[in-house]
Amino acid sequence: MTVWIAVVATGLGCYGLKLAGLVVPQRVLGDPRVRRFSELVPVALLTALIAVQALAHGRALELDGPRLAGMAVAVVALLLRAPFLVVLLAAAVATAGLRLLGI
16 A cells, blocks of 8 residues: 555656646746756656666665676767667677676
8 A cells, every 4th residue: 555655646746746847937947056957857867767777676785797787888888879779789788698608
């Protein structure tokens, strides 16, 4: 039951945030502090999601070598401006290859 309360609360929060974006006056949205905040929030959320997916296994933190190596390959591919599909494939191949080798 607690999980569903969290799901409903999160859904209402997301809806409220979307609604706030529509009803907030333009002068508030034009404020440089608000603009800076709105530019940084998606980056922070995506970083948190990536960290959880890369470093967590269930409810515990786990440093998985192949998974971290795949992330490193993805970062290098992104720095080299590779297309997103190539980034995904490179990371998957690196991770799978290391797991196949038993590392």
